[in-house]
Amino acid sequence: MNHEYLNRRDALRLLALATAAGAIPQSLCAAETNATPAASNPLHNHPQQQLRMGSEQIAILVYPEFTALDALGPHYFLAGMMGAAVRFVAKTLDPVACEGASKGGFCVKPQLTFGDCPAELDLLLVPGGLTGTFAAIEDKPTIKFLKSRDTKTKLIGSVCTGSLVLGAAGLLKGRKATSHWQTLEVLKDVGATPVAERVVFDGTDRVTAAGVSAGLDLGLELVRRYRGDFYAKGLQLLGEYDPHPPFPRGGNPKTADPTAVNMLNMMHAPLVEKFKEAVAHAKLK
Numbered sequence: 001m002n003h004e005y006l007n008r009r010d011a012l013r014l015l016a017l018a019t020a021a022g023a024i025p026q027s028l029c030a031a032e033t034n035a036t037p038a039a040s041n042p043l044h045n046h047p048q049q050q051l052r053m054g055s056e057q058i059a060i061l062v063y064p065e066f067t068a069l070d071a072l073g074p075h076y077f078l079a080g081m082m083g084a085a086v087r088f089v090a091k092t093l094d095p096v097a098c099e100g101a102s103k104g105g106f107c108v109k110p111q112l113t114f115g116d117c118p119a120e121l122d123l124l125l126v127p128g129g130l131t132g133t134f135a136a137i138e139d140k141p142t143i144k145f146l147k148s149r150d151t152k153t154k155l156i157g158s159v160c161t162g163s164l165v166l167g168a169a170g171l172l173k174g175r176k177a178t179s180h181w182q183t184l185e186v187l188k189d190v191g192a193t194p195v196a197e198r199v200v201f202d203g204t205d206r207v208t209a210a211g212v213s214a215g216l217d218l219g220l221e222l223v224r225r226y227r228g229d230f231y232a233k234g235l236q237l238l239g240e241y242d243p244h245p246p247f248p249r250g251g252n253p254k255t256a257d258p259t260a261v262n263m264l265n266m267m268h269a270p271l272v273e274k275f276k277e278a279v280a281h282a283k284l285k
Contacts, residue, residue: 051231056084056122062108063090063142065132068098069212070159071108074125077219080235081227087111089124091141099129114145121153123222127215128161128180130271137168137278146171157207157222159215164275166208167192168282175202180211181253182268189279196254213251216241 058078060071071088079086088110090096095107112118126146129136136142146169149156158166163179166172167190177192178184178200187194198214199221201207209218220241224232249255 051082051234052227053083054081054227056081056226057118057120058084058086058123058125059089059112059117059121060086060125060127061090061142061146062088062096062098062110062127063132063136063139064097065099065101065129065135066096066127067129067160067212068105068108070127070129070162070215071098071125073213073215074159074209074219074222076239077216077223077232077235078123080238081223081231084226089114089117099132114141117145119152121149122226123155123157124149124153126156126158126162126165128159128163128165128212130161133161133165134274134278136165137275137282143169143282153205155205155207157209157218159209159218160211161275163187163192163208164190164279166190166206168279172206172208175206176200177202177206177208178210178214179208182264182272183275186272186275186279189276 056078060075062071075086078084088096088108089112090110091114093110093113095109097107098105101107124146142165146156146166150169150171156166156171158177158179160180161183163172163177164183164186167177167187170190172187173191175192176195177187178195178197179187181196184194184196197210198217199207199209207218207222209215220232220236223235245251247257250257250260253261
């Protein structure tokens with residue numbers, strides 16, 4: 001018997017195969033519930049009674065000093081969809097250092113460059129960050145790449161301040177969008193309408209998520225829309241995604257300790273101004 005290592009996501013994939021092959025009775029695969037009507041949930045048109053295969057082509061943009069969790073959070077859930085190709089794309093195939101890598105962080109090895117990234121993708125996702133994101137907003141090759149995907153990619157999305165990179169590329173004009181709570185209002189500078197929610201869809205081709213941890217919610221929501229509720233429930237359980245933070249309601253500026261909110265606002269005021277400046281400079285190019 002072959003005893004090769006089997007990771008947790010492969011276990012769910014085997015479950016999908018077993019279901020499709022009839023090894024698991026269909027009656028055990030519960031029907032989906034709480035489905036959103038097709039008109040407002042275009043990627044989830046047909047309720048499913050079982051896990052299903054797919055072939056989504058997904059690319060996650062990485063650039064120097066991006067916030068790791070912005071990309072890796074949704075990557076975990078998206079890569080759990082059996083048959084989906086989830087790859088990192090960057091200007092070159094050189095390793096890309098995430099935020100803080102110079103102090104002991106890690107790097108991501110891209111599988112695609114801007115030049116060889118498939119012309120038509122199901123999803124292109126952009127993570128956020130701080131200093132690295134300022135640079136990405138003003139980086140001509142990065143903005144040119146994003147602009148080139150405007151009408152070719154079925155769904156373009158972001159996590160955290162990644163929405164400002166999309167905005168700098170002109171991809172959020174006239175759209176509802178979200179971002180990290182401290183940069184939410186900067187979205188107005190790129191022609192977007194700020195919405196203070198965890199995940200915001202605008203039409204069938206744009207989606208944005210709020211700060212950092214909201215990328216996990218986005219990943220699961222995308223799995224639900226591409227593969228159905230049951231598949232998403234399985235991945236949520238597999239990842240044991242059941243948050244119990246030490247400070248309940250402390251992750252939202254509306255309900256968090258006001259002293260903490262004020263402290264962060266004072267600390268990050270210069271950074272918010274830099275985002276405004278970067279967006280303004282990008283408009284002039």
